[in-house]
Amino acid sequence: MGVFDHLISDIRQILFPNAEQDAVPSMDGAFSPNDRLDACEQLGPPLPGADDIAVAADGTLYVSAGRDVIRLAGPAHGERSVVASFDGAAGGLAVHPDGRLLVCVAGRGLAAVHGGAGGAPQVQWLEAADGRPLHGLTGVTAGPDGRIFATVGSSRHPAERWLHDLMEKGRSGYLVGCDADLGAASILLDGLAFPGGVAVAPDKQSLWFTESWSHRVLKAPLAASSRLGPVDVVMRNLPGYPARLAPDGEGGLLLALVGVRTHLIEFVLREDDYRREMMANIPEAYWIGPALGGSHDCLEPMQIGSVKALGIQKPWAPPRSYGLLARIDTDGEVIESWHSRAGGHVHGVTAACETPAGVIVVSKGNGRLVIAREKSL
Template identity: 40%
Template sequence: MSNIFSRTLDRFRGSGSAATTLPPMDGALRPNTRIDEAEALASLEAPDNILSTPDGILLSSRERLLRLTPEGGTDVIWSASSDITCLASDGSGALAVGLDEGRVLIRGGRHDGWEGTQLNGMPIVAPSAAVFTDPDTLLLCLASQDNRMGDWKLDLMTKRASGSVWKLDLAAGTATCLCRGLAFPYGIVAAEENSVIVSESWCHQVLRIGADGRTEVMLAELPGYPGRLVRDVEGEDLWLTLFAPRTQLIEFVLREDEYRQRMIATIEPEYWIAPSLHAPTSYLEPLQGGSLKQLGELKPWAPSRSLGIVLRLDPAGHAKESLHSRANGVRHGVTSCLPSRDGLLMTSKGGDVVVRAKL
């Protein structure tokens, strides 16, 4: 009862969960141009899911699985039947692949040929992230049970929270649900004491999920929508991508149910007042023209629906440093990254490029 009263009071005062205020980007999150200044390694359509394997650095581009070459090009290894939504390597030759059509499969290794479309009778709809803890155990995020990964804007605009996190024992053929009711879990890493760390996009936070299913918020009130997580090549730090920014306008639209429902019913998703992975490209998009630019120059206060941000977190979840592609940049929609001894590799899904920044 107290929760109902609190939410009603928040809506009346515009506070708490009903507030449209946003956390400032200062301190370790201070805006910079490190992503736009980074070295371009390869230009390709919608790069995503970059990871290191015994066969080299692999990444996805729509339905294609690619390998980065030392010369900066890419070789096509495999073409799937739908877009590749997540990748994981066990470090010894096995690769877990999630597909937008609602399927997870294993290529190579001791479980080569394994394929799943259901977990304990529940259909796989949106596999968003995966990580091996050993060759027989796979941790898997399902972002939603209502919408596929390609319909992530619809999932946000309809305010869904049907995501889940699973632990798959590939040898025994069993699946255990670690947590349900999450608002688009999009990144996962294994942690100590059989716990996992998960990014929850629509709640703008990073969670720790214990072996008993209890959740603890590690990092809250992020200024953007968190994506994938990966451990640093040295030490216990984490790297977290923010694939799109939060804005006061989008926060306001999320609280106006009638307007949002009419927008979804009558306008193409590309032109919704919603986060985007790329900089404006059409005159049909919201908030363009005089709202953003004057005499061809971007206004300093212009709201942007797209950005590129990567955060470095310490073991406690505190931000230590960040890399940005700002509103006037083009390397937006950074969905995954890969730390290496030569720098940080990042996939700009909205900018169609893979870059490497010095650290």
């Protein structure tokens, strides 16, 4: 960065101090911190790499973990069987109205899986839209008419390199739509700041999706054609990084946030020279940025008050990793939230789904599934 670039940057900071992003909001009201996630019951043994969860019309649960899609069955969903395996990591999941399982596969694209019970599953692939690859898919959903919508977090990085995309202030994500048979795929929206998930609203009239790095949730009317209506911002300046969405069974949506924003991370994102030097010279594990899960590494960056006393991290300290799930209504108002604070064990929440037994939450940071059986506060 030359002298002239520094001068321009300084002038912009003086004239437009809040141009890049809004101030980090405090977590209060329905977002007030609590320990509800840590109080949840764990479902079965740990599931390393757990990423997304989907529920079929008959109540069958599917979870993506590592390169596998796993079916959960039996009492308390304790029976696990592999439905499909892939060469890349299995991420976003959805069940199509016709019963097919839609899977976002890293490095390849969107897989539509038929069968799998008692025989080898048949897989149909969608690998590109408008000539652009679908290597970095993050989420997928199906509309009531069978059309399929998927989000690509970044055209520069695969989904697992999300931290690189954040530190580069990436805005290369896009929203893709296609027919039920995976044909006529096209890019509906481009230039998105890492869209982390997509879902059809409970009333089936609009499509909701997130922009993680812009800390907001958006929606667009579902048109009769293959296009979308005008996009509206439903939630803005969230305290965390929104990821996947799912209907909550009560007319609203469940919103997973993979981490929370801190003043230190926001400061690093504004300081371009420092951030570039950090990325060039320090291993990724020690970057000052959000993480899916905590570690006990003594080199892990301390974030101001985020200090450990007698080996235990203060629960009120500014966290590097965090667990956060919110229930929102169709106006974008937060109804309730579940938290796992610093020192908790349900961090890096990437997805959730409503079941008759309660809300099942995916903690990718700690590789486990938990269930919140209690209703709204």
